[in-house]
Amino acid sequence: MYALVDCNNFYASCERVFNPSLNGKPIVVLSNNDGCVIARSNESKELGIPMGAPAFEYENTFRMNNIKVFSSNYPLYADMSNRVMTILKSYCPEIEVYSIDESFLCFKGFEKYDLVKYSQEIKEAIYRITKIPVCIGIAPTKALAKLANRIAKKFPKHHNGVYMINSQDKIEKALKWVKCEDIWGIGRRLSKRLSYISCHTAYDFTLLSDEYLRRNFSIVELRLKKELLGESVLKLDEVQRKKTIATTRSFEKTINDYEKLKERVSTFAISCAEKLRKEKSKCNIITVFVMTNRFDKSQSFNSKTLSTTLDFDTNSSIVLSKAALFLLDKLVPEEGKVPDYKKAGVIVSAITPDNQAQINLFNSESLKHKELMKVIDKLNSNYGDYMLKLASQDLKRKWQMKQESLSPCYTTKISDILKVY
16 A cells, blocks of 8 residues: 655645744745745635736735735755655655655555554654644555545545545545546646546546557556556656756846856856766756746747757866856857846756766866865865855855745754744
């Protein structure tokens, strides 16, 4: 049996942990630079605040309904997530951390346990230690565990936050209840295609023949059908090396100065290099993109992307910064007027372990870079981020996002720790 443990309205719940006066009040959490809504409490959902709502369009709504608005506090959310996952690992050794607020557990060897009672114990332990509410869905497959979790969340009073699908009758009843667009792995786009053939529920989906799914969809949908029928084909995923690493930012203010844009892109490339070194990896492809503000009606939306393959695998800040600026020169010619860019980013891909990097016979990275990067990383780690920078970076500038409603970092910053009198 599998269990899906999902934290309820995770970001909003994290804000409530250290500020209980927020309990029962509507909350929204905004994305980077306070752009749009990325998390809502149940009270905000009931008021009709949609996911992804642009914050500037809903300012009056927030004010009129006394909705508490918070900027994203990712250090706090990541730390609280780590605490929840640590508790889960103490109850079940086989775990897949699916996202910051979700984990799959495999109850292999728990045949003699009352899994509903055991899951209630897990749920209560998480709340007692972290004050984060969770719901747990239990079923013979991962897809059905997702569905069981949805039922546990939808009807908390009936099931006390834990629901188990453990019979054919329960499977059929759940499949007839859930819509196609709410099935794990289907989504809205695919559900539209299914609606053309009068497939509206998960039960309708399971009635489609295997041959029809192979011919008109893919093996992914065929596996999903088997999962929904109770046949386990999706196992717990082991931690895998990242396929891409990105550093992207929306600017606090638009940038139309080419030199400032270069500085930002160089800094983003250096950040990607640092992430690669932490992962003990190297990359072979780098991509740079720039875009204007899609909500600014005074100018047409402009988005440009360009990629290049590097001569050799690397995680050197120097090499990646040079490559990123080379691409930026192609994207944004220095001559002429530069548009008001609102966002830029650097993405590295074709990632391999640094001890398996492909060697180029005719062109290779300077041997000095590896030792230099070690020194830079060590000094920045010991004395604070960005104590040492490359000359292409602004020595006085640090990344500053618009975070007008940022809560304290209660668990990750010593100056923000709660004081008890």
